[in-house]
């Protein structure tokens with residue numbers, strides 16, 4: 031079969047992606063559509079969702095949604111099913127980090143990161159699974175920080191470790207329906223969320239030194255793994271976490287505290 035006739039690895043599938051308006055989620059939406067899927071996108075930022083319609087037309091259905099709000103996540107899933115039918119794929123991608131030492135921590139900020147990264151993922155799994163065909167695939171987005179600690183990132187590290195465990199529990203609970211649940215754990219990926227790292231001298235260099243490949247990653251490289259996990263090619267893969275970190279798990283996380291202190295001193 032020629033490339034022009036290739037039906038795509040996700041043809042006739044319906045996917046849900048949270049946080050699909052930017053960065054890694056946007057790259058997943060782009061790749062899923064190019065592989066033949068129709069994609070329901072939930073994101074807090076309505077302006078980013080409008081841009082998706084310009085780029086993808088009727089291949090996407092978008093819903094403004096805060097994944098920490100259960101009623102909104104339920105609405106996202108039901109609206110998605112109404113638009114494109116039951117899901118075959120769901121990606122719980124929305125998340126964010128933050129920096130601050132525990133002794134200085136603002137507990138509302140700590141709770142906010144846990145709420146988004148852990149509760150948001152749980153709610154996405156809950157309602158997506160209820161709206162999913164048996165035999166579907168759920169992908170969560172954890173982080174290198176789910177296993178590699180960083181001083182100053184207590185909430186994010188704890189939350190992403192939680193995502194890895196939540197993924198395994200969900201795989202155990204949903205396996206009887208043939209639903210697979212796997213986590214992706216990216217290292218440093220260049221997205222709007224990591225722009226701050228690129229602004230602090232020395233941080234990105236340290237990230238790169240700590241990988242085996244000597245570079246940071248691109249959102250498209252995370253999306254490539256998501257396609258594999260979403261597709262039938264990974265039919266016997268579940269309850270696993272896959273690093274996309276250029277080998278960063280072999281090193282140690284950059285010394286952000288030192289880098290920020292250097293920056294403060296000018």
Ligand SMILES: NC(=O)c1ccc[n+]([C@@H]2O[C@H](COP(=O)([O-])OP(=O)(O)OC[C@H]3O[C@@H](n4cnc5c(N)ncnc54)[C@H](O)[C@@H]3O)[C@@H](O)[C@H]2O)c1
Pocket residue numbers: 048049050051052053054055072073074075078095096097098123124125126127146150171172173174215216217218219220221222223224
């Ligand atoms: N970029 C990296 O280096 C990196 C590394 C490891 C893990 N991750 C994880 O990858 C995921 C995506 O990160 P990114 O770098 O693409 O970030 P990003 O900021 O570029 O995109 C995140 C998207 O999520 C949306 N979002 C934020 N809060 C939301 C909420 N409450 N409800 C719905 N949508 C919400 C934002 O509007 C945005 O469109 C996150 O879970 C992040 O923790 C990123």
